[in-house]
Amino acid sequence: MLETRIFPRPPRRSLALACALVLAASAAHAAAAPLAYVTSEKAGVGVIDLDQMTLTQTFPVGAGGPRGLSLNADGTRLLVANKNTNDLAVIDTATGKVVQRVKIGKNPEYVRVRNGYAYVTYEPGEDGGPPGAKPDAKGDNKPAANAGNKPGADDDDANKPPAEIAIIDMKNWHVIRSVTSGHETEGIEFSRDGQMMLVTNEGDDTVSIYHTRTGAPIRTVKLAAGGRPRGIRLSPDGKHYVVTLESLSKFVVIDAHTFEVVKTVDTKLGPYGVAFGPNGQRLFVAAARDRVVQVFDGHTYEHVADVPVGQRCWHFSFTPDGSKLMVACGRSDAVYVLDAKSYQPLKQIGELPLAWGIVTYPHSDGSIESH
Template sequence: MQVIKPVVILGLLISSLLANAEDRGRAYVSNQEGGVSIINLNTMETEGTIDVQAKNPRGIGITEDGQYLITANKDDENLSVIDLKTNQFVKHISVGKNPEFVRVFRGQVFVSTEPASTGKPPVAGKEDDDKDEPKIPARIVVVDLAKGKKTRDIVGGPETEGIEFSKSGKEIIVTNEADNTITVHNFSNGKLLKTISTKKYGDRPRGIKVAPNGKYYVSTLEYGNNFIVLDSQFKHLKTVPTGESPYGISFDREGKRLFVASSKAKTLEVFDTTNFEKIKEIPTGRRCWHFSFSPDEKDILLACGKSDEVLVIDAEKLEVTKRIPNKEIPWGIVVYPKAMGSLDSVK
């Protein structure tokens, strides 16, 4: 009979402990009819929820150090600040009507507020019935987390939907769906630097992302059924067809592939960024708007609000491997440690 030496047993135990100690992190899902779901990325199971003490959380973000999670709460016109060490609510910060899209950048929260929005999108191909009503500009409200309050706001176009920052951090870029524009602003003072009309290429710009190398931008046009590519000076380079109603968009970490969530086509589409040729269409579910890579980039998690689920997609095989039930209308998703996604990025 073979005798297993104690040193061998100890080595096996240490190896086992090290393997179990590898933590892939957590995903946080904002739910329009609930709070925030926590998904354990080691098990790909929902392990808990966070009460944000507000109604209709949509936009969601995490600070760079992982200390705080932020949600934008539509019905209560505020942000919720959550301490991620305890998963407990800390406070609300008032920001204004219809807060939706959230980005956390350099210790500040940037959130779109939409005083003109009714909450219902216009019908594709039909003119706005309210031509005589003024198009009220959206406000990108800037909140200093250290001070715990709004410090300034940036005037965008009507119904701002997406927020991005240039590679240098000197510009903030926003998409304005109601007047079909992308506007570029000075990061420090919010001054309007440039307005790009998307009308020629398609209506309702939604998602906006800078390439990891900083050399170009991409923006989805929901009613154009495409995305456009803009150079570093925001000049149009290319229009690329997608499935119906594209919204969330993100590069992978290296910028070699681009992912687009086409909600009405019920697909997550993958493009090769060397030529913007489509690699694959991954069948998804209903109203899948936002997604995130896992921190190790092995998986993609996609929130599908009308299918009552979060999909797990193998990032290499580009196949759905799991469906995590969620019946509270999942809207947005971010992870920590931080990763690339439609609501976040790694700078």
């Protein structure tokens, strides 16, 4: 006679625990996949699988015109500045859904996250480009000839409201203070100890320095007239800041202790995004109007190479393993992928109309985030 054996059914609690463990394992696996997030002013936020180097999905943010972006420490929240809706969208990276919107002000642009706070620049007096900017023959925004005029000109930045920096507590998503800056505030960087926040002001040709937590002003560094400073990055050894001057096609090296300019270096046309490579041996500068990423020695600042890319390439990021450089090119509607050592082109990832900024998780160095 066949024997029927009856096995006891596992308790429901055990089943629930087993399911939870499976889900947790799946989530951990998904979180382990390196990703890049790219703001596309016309499409939303593109998500790139860095193992496959393919665009896998797009997070919709409405008709916001997303530009600046940054991630929280564990990569679960992506913060995106939206120029058309004047807010900061907080996206759950697991679902791609906007879970919070923080009202900022007109024309929010650049976003940095540090120690549980978000710092967002916005420009009440600007429309999103240099004064008098018109597309040149290459399709890039080129400042008009009088963009660097002295105060008193009809289109001078001094006659417009200054930019501001909203400081947001990421625990409750409240704007705890707004710091008045210069005109057309662009890049944000922090001192090595995190006590100071430095911002570039395109319209004033200055770098403003504030206490990071309180927003209290410390000092203002005046740069060359008409230079329009945009990108800023601290050197890995903490000794210098590098600031790009878009209209003069140069970058300056500023002593991090005295805040004096110690070196000026010529670049190709229209330098914007700037970052040191993962090991600090090379400095990379996106010269947008000449359609190249320039490479310089990270210590002497001697020119090393010019790497052709697409049109209106402002921001870039290294992959988390440091092996590739990814350049967001707005007028080419694509991200250009380069070998970080040989600088050879590897791939173009399209379907990213008016690509603006790019960051990765795990976090890596680039023109927007630095770690």
